[in-house]
Amino acid sequence: MSGHFITFEGGEGAGKTSVLHSLNSKLQDLGYDVLATREPGGIEIAEQIRNIVLDTKDTKIEERTEALLYAAARRQHLVEKVLPALEQGKIVLCDRFVDSSLAYQGHARGLGMDEVFAINQFAVQDAMPDLTLFFDIDPKKGLARIKANKDRERNRLDLEKFHFHEKVYEAYHILMKRFADRMQMINADQTMEAVEKEAMDRILSYLQKSE
Template sequence: MRKGLFITAEGGEGAGKTTVLKKVYETLVDQGYRVVMTREPGGIKISEEIRSIILNQEHIGMDGRTEVLLYAAARRQHLVEKIIPALQAGKVVLCDRFIDSSLAYQGFARGIGMENVLTINQFAIDKFWPDLTIYFRVDPKVGLARIKKDKSREVNRLDKENEIFHQKVLEGYEQLTKMYKDRIQVVDANQLFDNVYSSTIQMIEQRLETSYQT
């Protein structure tokens, strides 16, 4: 039986969610929570290897459905090997991206269809949906400008997509906020870091207070 709390972070490229999530992790650990921070695709050896294939800048010819299947495969192994054991141990899991990324990027932006991508991913994740998803909403122009300025950031194949693609990703996420309004909470990621972090930790602490015992 699941005992922990599964929290995911979503958003377009350059939204800053990874940096915010790291500070959230530190805050929750300081508060006494047992926390696991991980990412998708990746988090464990097999999934990290799949990540290197998906995000390789040389793989520009990758078919959209192939991309969906690789993400789902990485997600399944990550879930079984790392996320589920952590939840069963009563830990808080902070995951940088999960199923919503596939729905927004491949389902909507790639034009494969959210229902098709959802079907594949439902098979992959079974009943393990996030308890709470923080969506970092950022203007694609703002996000891409941040990426160009941050020389230390990993630049991957998706960063090379044009602005039209990233605008479609935004539209996909907006649809998801309506489809899963009970699960997804929105943070304005166009703001300065401190404001984004403050809004994020407040949302998470409220959820922890009502559904999780330390």
């Protein structure tokens, strides 16, 4: 594959989605061929699964069922959208990928990171990101942002107790050490302009080294 697979990760309210869309436009302005997408979702089948796993009414979804649904959505999105774009040489910016499942289902839900990683290895085979940006912000501040943002879609994860979000945050720091070769931390507790600049600098640095 000649493209570049860059994923954006973080807890609720980290601002990664807003930054992703902004950097998508800025990279295109610089002449890069970029595709922005998200998980779960990005294509019709995966968006349907997204509606199931994030619907606030679907509170009965069992933990392993949830992990499997995310992996299923990931597989379809990968083969239908991400891999073809990478083969065309595009830069793919993806809002969440495998690390989200490891953090949310593996660690915060208590299923085990290794167990959830095994499910996802079956789903993605060897298609892991080239670069992952982790948007780091204290869960209390992230959740406060969500509460203040009336335009953000509410999802099932917003119903979780604070301890769950603490576990997610803890998980990402474990993953930062586990995947130190591809994961880089972005300080998300600053102005949007500063966060965007830091993220853009990391991406451009990676792209320049890859040339």
